Amino acid sequence: MKIRRPHRPPQFRLADSAQQIVGGFLLAGPFVVTEEVWRLADSMSIVQGLATMGIVFAIGYATLYKADSTRDPEVERELVGIPIRFISLMCVSFGSVTLLALLFDAPDTFLESGETSAQTALITFKAVSIGSIFSVVGAATADSVFSR
Template sequence: MNLRPPRPRRPQFRLADSAQQLVGGFLLAGPFVVTEEVWSLAENMNLLQTLLTVGIVAGIGYATLYKADTARDPDVEHEVVGIPVRFVSLMLVSFGSVTILAVVFGAPETFLEDASTGKLVATTFKAISVGAVFSVVGAATADSVF
């Protein structure tokens, strides 16, 4: 039986934290990047729905990092323009992992083969925001658990 007290969580953001976020973000993003239903949903989303989706990603990320994990305090972390670096990293990982997988897998060209450049870019961003909903769950969970 281990009687040592649990190791206190480091409040400072480290490169290892980003690595953990990357693993979690890629893990849950993959299946949604290659799903035709996600790209069909994205084609039919309007601007308000897209902005709400981005807001949901940010809300899930913030809540997971700072509300579900009470040992972490956003007020003591390093900040960039008033935003905790850990949260900025989480958003970059959440949207970035989906973007990277979409490009590497050729998803926009596969699902939007006849689209104009403007529609391709807009729909790809919408699909990325949908995939980021799932990516942020994996990224924030990996950051909080490890």
């Protein structure tokens, strides 16, 4: 007779971050180098940029903990009360878009040369929030699919 052990959700590992990074970069790239994204970001208000960030957080949480029934945020390791897997996901989602935007010199390429550095930073923040919607989908999907 075989003894059954209770099912424990997989613990977050460094390999999970690597999977998130691959998924996050995969879907972030095309949106960083699209002029339409930068024009859209330029026309958005700060409230719209913050709301877009909120959508990224909601998509990430829902994908990690609602779409995947094997994960429970209550039993995962935490940092200041937030699951480390979720913190990693947000860092990858926003970080991959930010890094690609800066490496590809997207702000200088797509924004008017007359913008102040504060305006450029604000538009870049909004463009990053747009790109992060797609990056979080890739990062969370890669984490969920390959973390078994």
